[in-house]
């Protein structure tokens with residue numbers, strides 16, 4: 123969902139309430155996004171070289187080129203949201219305690235010690251990904267790509283990492299019927315996977331429990347995948363794979379006993395977050411750029427195949443079986 127004018131105004135007010143100075147670099151970004159969102163592309167004459175402050179502001183605004191006003195508004199709101207989570211309550215939070223961002227219904231997003239943590243937060247539904255969660259994950263990833271954290275972590279709240287696509291997504295049929303539903307789902311999935319392909323910073327999955335479907339298939343797009351030995355993963359043929367087996371297949375980087383999983387992984391993450399952020403980002407760019415085009419092409423092809431498969435009897439029966447299983451008991 124795009125940020126509304128009201129969201130934008132709220133974000134402007136939030137900036138005034140920040141308790142800690144976010145630093146010049148971030149202030150310039152905010153200034154530039156504000157100007158772009160309200161006035162459009164920079165067409166002011168460039169200030170002279172000795173007018174340092176105005177030149178820095180002009181440069182920041184001018185760098186945004188022809189970025190549409192709506193996108194600038196959204197980026198401004200996302201940036202303020204990430205700042206609020208990392209700075210707003212710094213005086214009230216005990217050291218070591220996560221600072222939580224607001225504005226998400228299905229996620230918890232925190233930012234601390236150079237690490238943005240995105241937690242899937244529908245534990246009663248085993249963190250099944252409903253339509254709102256797809257959109258919120260994309261929004262959180264976009265915000266994380268621009269915030270001042272060095273690395274981003276995705277994990278799940280509760281006993282599951284994620285049970286994959288929320289199967290009730292398939293029951294909300296639009297006026298255009300199941301064909302339109304399948305088409306919209308393919309567009310959403312393509313955009314969703316695209317966000318993982320394009321994510322510019324080191325992205326780490328903390329697979330805290332079982333993972334199913336889409337939550338497994340995107341693991342290959344992470345830079346590291348740490349799994350608790352409680353994590354079983356269902357792949358093709360409905361076969362369950364243990365975290366150890368997934369590690370042997372190269373899908374998981376390292377497996378930890380569940381009893382020490384959090385402690386051991388966070389020790390590693392904190393060490394990663396101290397590495398030079400620009401070097402990490404550039405390394406990822408160099409590695410990923412060579413395969414990005416191919417990944418997007420494969421993503422497009424898979425989504426088009428899925429669009430057809432979702433209309434098959436096999437798929438519809440599987441969804442109906444799951445949704446009606448309680449009444450079968």
Ligand SMILES: CCCC/C=C/CC(=O)SCCNC(=O)CCNC(=O)[C@H](O)C(C)(C)COP(=O)(O)OP(=O)(O)OC[C@H]1O[C@@H](n2cnc3c(N)ncnc32)[C@H](O)[C@@H]1OP(=O)(O)O
Pocket residue numbers: 246247248250251285286287288289290291307308310311334335336337444
């Ligand atoms: C739009 C883009 C589409 C992209 C497509 C992606 C492909 C996929 O991801 S396919 C994978 C879909 N996922 C599944 O098939 C898993 C379905 N769930 C299960 O098999 C089981 O729930 C479980 C093995 C994950 C857990 O079983 P358990 O007995 O321990 O718990 P439950 O009582 O079944 O679950 C608790 C609660 O959560 C609801 N729930 C769990 N998973 C889903 C889900 N994927 N979709 C919707 N709802 C889910 C379950 O119905 C229960 O809810 P209630 O307590 O309200 O009954």
